[in-house]
Amino acid sequence: MRVVISIGGSVLAPDLDARRVEGHASVVETLARDGCEIGAVVGGGGVARDYIGAARDLGANEVQLDQIGIDVTRINARLLIAALGSQVDPKVAHDYEDAGDAIRRGDISVMGGVMPGQTTDAVAAALAEYVDADLLVYATSVDGVFSADPKSDPDATKFEEMTAAELVDVIGDIEMNAGSSAPVDLLAAKLIERAKMRTIVLDGTDPDRITPAVLRGEHTGTDIIPEGGDEPTYWAP
Ligand SMILES: Nc1ncnc2c1ncn2[C@@H]1O[C@H](COP(=O)(O)OP(=O)(O)O)[C@@H](O)[C@H]1O
């Protein structure tokens, strides 16, 4: 089974904590040992937002801020690589071909951002499509996609299941400034829709929630069901 796991900066690196990074690396290694081929894409987290905030105060434009964000995601990718064992490609992949080559060789590949105007959510969706992944998992700071931002709307309700077209509708109004927050960004949602990619959005604060979701489809987040896609298949016996 080929899986792309997007580890949001909010769960991997809200601040710098080696133990937290180790926890995520351990989950990725366990899945790889179980026979999964893995591409991991990591976000920028609190450090990226701090840098973006400071540079915005200094007058940087949004593309320059995105470039700062990308640099930080790649530093976080290096952290995850440092925590992974010998099965990882030691280079941060800067494009989908390099990541795809590493995955086909049997290595775990780790990416950060690639270009301004998007977030690592879109990188993960494009990588999943490029390597023809069976599953795309977003480990983020909220347990799924809600009808509105659950942090600001107490009446927001969670979708246990939704189509990619519904996902596009729900997140379409969220701002796309450098450093903005969304469970999945709009470009990612459109890529998921066109690739008919089976996708799970879940709370990855505790990385151990990722393993049962990947192996058995067990989670409490949101399943994004491809219209016209394949029936889910699970790896675990
Ligand atoms: N419709 C929504 N459903 C779920 N979360 C939402 C929604 N709209 C906004 N959010 C916000 O998106 C945030 C997740 O984005 P973020 O913290 O940037 O995660 P990541 O680091 O994984 O990219 C949540 O904290 C939540 O407040």
Ligand SMILES: O=c1ccn([C@@H]2O[C@H](COP(=O)(O)OP(=O)(O)O)[C@@H](O)[C@H]2O)c(=O)[nH]1
């Ligand atoms: O391909 C990319 C990936 C990231 N970013 C920038 O880097 C920031 C941090 O990345 P991301 O939002 O994925 O991190 P997270 O929300 O997971 O902390 C984003 O807000 C963008 O400004 C970008 O411009 N292009």
